Amino acid sequence: MDARARRPRVLLLTGGPLDGRSDADTELAAALRESVPGVEFTWFARWPRRGAPRRDPRVPPGRAVPVLSLDGVPRLRQHLQISVAAAVLARRVDLVHVVLAIGDAYPLCARLWSPLLAGRPVLHTVTGVRDARLLRRARPLGRTMALSSATARQLSTAGFGPVVVVPPVVRLDQWPLMPRPTGPTPKVLVTGCHGRGGGAEEAVRAAAVAARAGARFRLTLALRARPGENQRVLDDEVRALAEREGLRDVEVLGYVDDMWSLVASADVLLHVPWEPTDRTDIPLTVLEALSTGRPVILSDHPEFAALGDTVLRAPIGDARRTGHLLRQLLDRPHWWQVLSEQGRATMEERFAPERFGAQYARLYGELLGEELLS
Known part of the structure; x- marks a missing residue:
């Protein structure tokens, strides 16, 4: 089947399941899944689920790949499961989107993932650099994105090539404007x-x-x-x-x-x-x-x-x-x-989802050589 006759398939690769312990990586990946139009995502989800599964209308059709995690906290066992699954899944998608900060584990992950992801376009959103010294041992996984100009300059200087800045997103429907509390003590x-x-x-x-x-x-x-x-x-x-x-x-x-x-x-x-x-x-x-x-x-x-x-x-x-x-x-x-x-x-x-989704839709289209449909 011609890739242009269907929705592009994108693997969201994070350090833990998207519905596990919330952190910057999983929050941004979840926002991508909900905000970018015209894409069929594959992502990692916690198993066993807590409670009965329910359909979230914000989540477009796609595939959730189970990761054994009893408490939702990403640990070495979850990292290994995701790495093994990603090696298989990368061959079945059109694009791999890595959403991962550069922390202590990143240099090793980059060395492991680079050969596993070979042959597919890779986009890496760096949500932050925890220690600049790690950049001496880090290597880019593909085209690199940053959340701020300061980090983009840092990554470019470290050999990550031209780095595009896309600000993070806030799902505004989940964080509505609220009046100031009226209690006696602020x-x-x-x-x-x-x-x-x-x-x-x-x-x-x-x-x-x-x-x-x-x-x-x-x-x-x-x-x-x-x-x-x-x-x-x-x-x-x-x-x-x-x-x-x-x-x-x-x-x-x-x-x-x-x-x-x-x-x-x-x-x-x-x-x-x-x-x-x-x-x-x-x-x-x-x-x-x-x-x-x-x-x-x-x-x-x-x-x-x-x-x-x-x-x-x-x-x-x-x-x-x-x-x-x-x-x-x-x-x-x-x-x-x-x-x-x-x-x-x-x-x-x-920082609204619509702006965020449109920016990533353009980037996906550039890497895939096609225009994504809304």
């Missing part, structure tokens, strides 16, 4: 990682500056531990730091299943790592908070430049400046409202 939500440079200690110290300047709020920290770290011990350390800084109304959380409810209950999002520690250039929580109408304060990293004046940026590691920005934002309702509306408008204009 909530400041902190996201980031435990440990050196992850943003937890920086946020606590900034919050203490705001509190000493007269701001009143509840501090909620949704923090992730890195692989091999003890989440409970690290949570206790953050609570102890908050107490030493004079903060009393503090809640420390680990992994959050219902992130929408947590973001919607907050007044402000604070994300101030010394160095970008997420698997994506612009953390998904930041984009989701802006979509919901929550003002965001960020440390001033180049990767965040695409957000422009939509967010408030503070010098990296400057707890005093960050704290005073937080106090002013909490004390000025009009400023809060302006930033809330501006954040949502930016998400609709630059």
